[in-house]
Amino acid sequence: MTDRKPCKVCNFTRQKSYGLVVPSLDELKIKGCEFLGFAPSDRVSVVLEDDGTIVEDQAYFLCLPSNTKFMLLQGKESWSPGRRIDGGTAWMARESVLLEPDAVDSSSAVAPWWDLAQQLKQDMASIILMSEGDLQTLVDAPGLELAAALGFQEKKAQDLQETLQRVLDRREEERQSKELLQLYLKAVEKEDRQQEEPSEPSEGGAGDMDMLDGMEVDSASGFMPRTLMVLKGKTNPETRLSTEDLQMVVTKGVEAMEQVLGWDRTRTSVLLETCEAELNRRLQQVQAVQSIRSNTQPDSSQQSSEKSAEEGEETPAQGGN
Structure with a gap:
């Protein structure tokens, strides 16, 4: 009689894992389906959990070491790497195993968004722990393939991507508002400093700021790489x-931005119009804040007039005496 081999089985999400002792590959399939909750009539395939190698041969099964972990796959399920702990490069050295010829393209199993989609499928609440980079990866994922990975209809997957994009836009608007407030506070601080020390030259500070900006921008286009990506x-x-980026875009003009972006004139013109409108909106906000600040400060000319009026009232009284 064939020796019984201790091994482990799991489903394709790796959420369920069981230890078995079986004498053959066929027995592994039967007991594995029973433990994992598959129907006896389900067609399953066996692969190695660590690299996705298909196991179909009984002799190969017997040559594997004890406690080897197998993955049982149903229908169009396909193997994908476990959660990455190597910075995301290990999947580049592996090939996904497709178990059905009409399954989704193999690139979807190893695409950067695949693990994120599987994570959402297991627990949708995990989305609140994702970084902005992860959210952007899901937004950029192919809608039809993302829907298949999540088990959603295509329309529902599109709605999810639109919602994630709105979340990213709102975070960016909050960041821009914070940046605008910081610029305003810096301007107020600089103005107060100039009033206290009017003879102190201010060119040095501006030069330092220009130098700092110059260290961060791309010398060919004048924009930071992230700015070009956003554009x-x-x-x-x-x-x-x-x-500052909006001002640069508007200043460069249509022809220069055509070369930077590689777009046609119409598309570039539309982008410049929206950038100019956004810039004007922000400048109006700054002006509104400055107006509020100026209205809260006492007017020096008004104080002089009030003081002169008080002195004028005292003079006749003294003459009468």
Whole structure:
């Protein structure tokens, strides 16, 4: 009689895992289906959990070491790497195993968004722990393939991507508002400093700031790489740019931006119009804040007039005496 081999089985999400002792590959399939809750009539395939190698041969099964972990796959389920702990590069050295010829393209099993989709499928609440980079990866994922990975209809997957994009836009708007407030506070601080020390030259500070900006921008285009990526984004790029970047875009003009972005004149003109409108909106906000600040400060000319009026009232009284 064939020796019984201790081994482990799991489903394709790796959420369920059981230890078995079986004498053959066929027995592994039977007991594995029973433990994992598969129907006896389900067609299953066996692969190695660590690298996705298909196991179909009894002799190969017997050559494997004890406690080997197998993955049982149903229908169009396909093997994918476990959660990455190597910075995300291990999947590049592996090939996904497709168990059905009409399954989704193999690139979807190893695409950067695949693990995120599986994570959402297991627990939708995990979305609140994802970084902005993870959210952007899901937004950029192919809608039809993302729907298949999540088990959603295509329309529901599109709605999810639109919601994630709105979350990203709102975070960017909050960041821009904070940046605008910081710029205003810096301007107020600089103004107060100049009033206290009017003879102190201010060119040095501006030069230092220009030098700092110059260290961060790309010498060929004048923009930071992230700025170019945002400009070429598909949804409201103007709301995700800093005020300085918006000013640069508007200043460069249509022809220069055509060369930077590689777009046609019409598309570039539309982008510049939206950037200019956003810039004007932000400048109006700054002016409104400055107006509020000026109205809260006492007017020196008004104080002089009030003081003169008081002195004028005292003079006749003295003459009468």
